[in-house]
Amino acid sequence: MSQPFFEFFCPVKIVAGAAALDHVPYELAALGATKPLIITDKGVRGAGLVDVVLGAILHAGSAPPPVYDDVPPDSGTDVVAAIARHYRAAGCDSLIALGGGSVIDTAKAVNILVSEGGDDLHAYAGTGVVKRRLRPLFVLPTTSGTGSEATSVAVIRDSQSGAKLPFMSPFLMPDAAVLDPRLTLGLPPLFTAATGMDAMTHAVESFLCLAKNPLSDAYATAAIRKISEHLVPLLDDPSNAQRRLELALAATMAGVAFSNSMVGLVHSLGHSTGALCHVPHGVCMSVFLPYVLEYNLDTRREAIGELLLPLAGAETYAATRPDLRATAAIARLRTMRDQLYEQAKLPRTLAETGKVQRAQLPQIAQLAIDDGTLIMNPREVRYEDALAVLERAFG
Amino acid sequence: MSSFPAPRESAARPHYRAQLAFTRTMLPILGGLLEAGSEVDPVVQREVATLPVDLVFAMTVFGTDAQVRLARRGDQLVHLDPTSPARPTLDIVFKHVGVAFLVVSFQESTALAFARGRLVVHGDTALAMRMTRCLDRMEAVTLPGPIASRALKSVPYIPPAERLPLAARYYGVAAKNAARGRVQ
Numbered sequence: 001m002s003q004p005f006f007e008f009f010c011p012v013k014i015v016a017g018a019a020a021l022d023h024v025p026y027e028l029a030a031l032g033a034t035k036p037l038i039i040t041d042k043g044v045r046g047a048g049l050v051d052v053v054l055g056a057i058l059h060a061g062s063a064p065p066p067v068y069d070d071v072p073p074d075s076g077t078d079v080v081a082a083i084a085r086h087y088r089a090a091g092c093d094s095l096i097a098l099g100g101g102s103v104i105d106t107a108k109a110v111n112i113l114v115s116e117g118g119d120d121l122h123a124y125a126g127t128g129v130v131k132r133r134l135r136p137l138f139v140l141p142t143t144s145g146t147g148s149e150a151t152s153v154a155v156i157r158d159s160q161s162g163a164k165l166p167f168m169s170p171f172l173m174p175d176a177a178v179l180d181p182r183l184t185l186g187l188p189p190l191f192t193a194a195t196g197m198d199a200m201t202h203a204v205e206s207f208l209c210l211a212k213n214p215l216s217d218a219y220a221t222a223a224i225r226k227i228s229e230h231l232v233p234l235l236d237d238p239s240n241a242q243r244r245l246e247l248a249l250a251a252t253m254a255g256v257a258f259s260n261s262m263v264g265l266v267h268s269l270g271h272s273t274g275a276l277c278h279v280p281h282g283v284c285m286s287v288f289l290p291y292v293l294e295y296n297l298d299t300r301r302e303a304i305g306e307l308l309l310p311l312a313g314a315e316t317y318a319a320t321r322p323d324l325r326a327t328a329a330i331a332r333l334r335t336m337r338d339q340l341y342e343q344a345k346l347p348r349t350l351a352e353t354g355k356v357q358r359a360q361l362p363q364i365a366q367l368a369i370d371d372g373t374l375i376m377n378p379r380e381v382r383y384e385d386a387l388a389v390l391e392r393a394f395g
Numbered sequence: 396m397s398s399f400p401a402p403r404e405s406a407a408r409p410h411y412r413a414q415l416a417f418t419r420t421m422l423p424i425l426g427g428l429l430e431a432g433s434e435v436d437p438v439v440q441r442e443v444a445t446l447p448v449d450l451v452f453a454m455t456v457f458g459t460d461a462q463v464r465l466a467r468r469g470d471q472l473v474h475l476d477p478t479s480p481a482r483p484t485l486d487i488v489f490k491h492v493g494v495a496f497l498v499v500s501f502q503e504s505t506a507l508a509f510a511r512g513r514l515v516v517h518g519d520t521a522l523a524m525r526m527t528r529c530l531d532r533m534e535a536v537t538l539p540g541p542i543a544s545r546a547l548k549s550v551p552y553i554p555p556a557e558r559l560p561l562a563a564r565y566y567g568v569a570a571k572n573a574a575r576g577r578v579q
């Protein structure tokens with residue numbers, strides 16, 4: 001018979017709470033680093049967050065660390081090589097990633113070059129190619145969604161061929177994730193909603209996929225509870241620092257969960273829709289999540305039913321007959337999706353995104369069945385199945 | 396400080412030799428059936444047509460010499476001889492013999508072994524997905540239903556009038572190719 005087995009790995013130090021940023025110099029020094037390069041993008045700079053970070057980490061009289069603020073949304077190997085040159089020229093000894101998914105992935109890739117030497121990233125693409133400890137890398141997430149601060153993966157576009165190069169190694173795990181409410185306070189409603197639903201999807205898929213295990217389940221359900229409790233109220237009260245922090249924690253916990261248990265069909269469809277139609281990742285997640293749960297319902301009815309507890313709370317869970325809990329959990333997610341549409345105009349269907357044509361669905365389905373995340377989905381997905389889910393999600 | 400004494404192999408892992416022997420036997424059989432599928436099964440042929448022309452696909456077992464390699468040649472997959480110098484561009488590595496044994500004896504699906512972190516893929520994941528679909532299809536056609544349902548996430552329905560003659564052609568071609576010998 002098939003024998004139970006799992007692995008769980010998360011060596012990231014979580015530094016979270018009020019004034020967490022102020023701890024960065026101490027934490028860097030604890031790893032023997034004093035001169036970080038801050039990697040960020042123009043949006044983060046424009047939102048004033050570089051100043052917030054510098055204000056928190058500068059001692060009286062100390063020189064400000066160098067800042068590279070030109071990471072594009074879809075970062076490539078040429079950008080990574082350019083940043084590595086800045087790092088060397090400035091004599092840095094560590095990295096701080098300040099931003100969302102693209103900035104964090106870029107910083108992980110830069111760390112490969114500045115630690116291993118050279119400027120050809122291709123040599124390190126693939127699984128387990130990086131085999132040594134890299135320079136200290138701290139991640140300061142400015143969205144509460146991707147969970148990249150707790151994963152051992154980076155994806156970088158090959159600037160020549162346009163292909164996506166994946167990097168997977170335990171040494172790509174950041175040394176610390178710093179969660180400070182100041183970093184996400186100014187995030188606009190649509191971004192808050194979309195990235196929150198990305199985190200929700202990480203946690204839900206983690207709880208349902210083939211690689212689920214007792215430890216990832218604990219992180220996943222705790223993340224779902226926090227997102228259910230705080231996302232909708234936060235959008236009515238966007239400057240609530242406590243709720244911002246809860247969402248940041250939830251996103252990191254969901255990241256820990258899925259980096260150990262992987263994701264499934266929501267992400268296969270989301271990656272393909274993102275690549276072909278340029279719909280933002282979090283929007284894809286929110287659109288596909290209920291339809292994919294319906295697709296997986298018969299295979300994972302009990303586990304989906306268990307999600308009603310973190311989604312709706314103990315009273316609703318206890319008052320719902322066990323055989324109805326799975327459909328109630330999906331209904332709860334739909335209600336949340338409708339609320340987020342009212343509050344932040346987060347699209348509910350592919351049609352509402354305004355970026356997808358019905359005629360593109362076959363192409364998206366074809367790309368989705370080649371996506372590696374599909375292998376973890378609890379129910380087998382063939383081309384026709386993927387297309388049927390897309391048709392329903394189109395609206 | 397002394398290091399752990401190396402345990403006697405038979406005492407530490409009583410099934411090791413048997414599992415390794417079985418895996419060494421089964422991997423080439425699977426390779427032969429996959430090669431046959433690319434000759435007789437239109438579903439496998441459609442997937443093969445999307446593979447890079449220089450693909451060399453391998454399944455190996457970490458720390459042992461048990462392996463199988465196939466290469467795309469023209470429209471087909473060919474089963475490579477162990478002495479072939481072709482280096483894999485896509486390599487599925489089982490982390491130890493016990494995992495490989497579970498998979499090649501159809502007790503655990505490739506997907507589940509991957510999900511549990513018991514095997515790793517070196518190479519392009521999109522290609523790994525296509526090769527997995529070829530393997531799944533081959534197993535769905537050639538394995539008896541109850542065994543296939545353990546080896547696969549779900550067994551697609553293929554009418555017996557279609558499946559049984561096709562399975563016979565898989566086995567026939569695989570036997571013919573085995574008699575001819577493998578390709579360098």
Ligand SMILES: [Fe+2]
Pocket residue numbers: 146198201202267281285
């Ligand atoms: Fe995601």
